[in-house]
Amino acid sequence: MNNVQIIGTMTKDCEIKYLPSGSAIGGFGIAYNERYKKQDGTPVEKAHFFDVTVIGKKAETLSNYFKKGSRIGITGSLDFQSWKDQQDNNRSKVCIKLNDFTFIDKKSDNQSNYNENRGNGAPQQNAYNNGVPNENYDPNPKQGMKQQQYQNVPTIDIDEDEIPF
DSSP states (O other): OOOEEEEEEESSOOEEEEOTTSOEEEEEEEEEEEEEEOTTSOEEEEEEEEEEEEETHHHHHHHHHOOTTOEEEEEEEEEEEEEEOTTSOEEEEEEEEEEEEEEOSOOOGGGTTSOTTTOSOOOOOOSEETTEEOTTOOSSHHHHHHHHHHHTOOOOOOOGGGOOO
């Protein structure tokens, strides 16, 4: 199985190119810090950097909603790449082919109409619509749903001796 999950910071904007077929292909960098203590107790912080490749609609979405410095969670597969440089030396690196992503930062203005978990562009419920208070806004939607769910449930008077178990 070849699967990797990283929560990190974008080190550069997602650069988009289009294939002759019209499909988008994008690339960006991601970094995360590993923190641990040595046996003697001294703290160590080590930065890890990866190049990420993304194809299709996800590339366009990343380009629109994420910028250098954005925190992002990604899931993908590792891709080993090798080549010869200008001095004819063998070079290699491990990249990530992105399968899915998640917003980690709080929403900014350009993310307000984007569904974080599904990436389908579904609008989110906001307290204000163009500066006008939204009457239907519920800051605690789960709690509101629970109240509505039990509001019309009839009460049943059952004698405990009638229950067969």
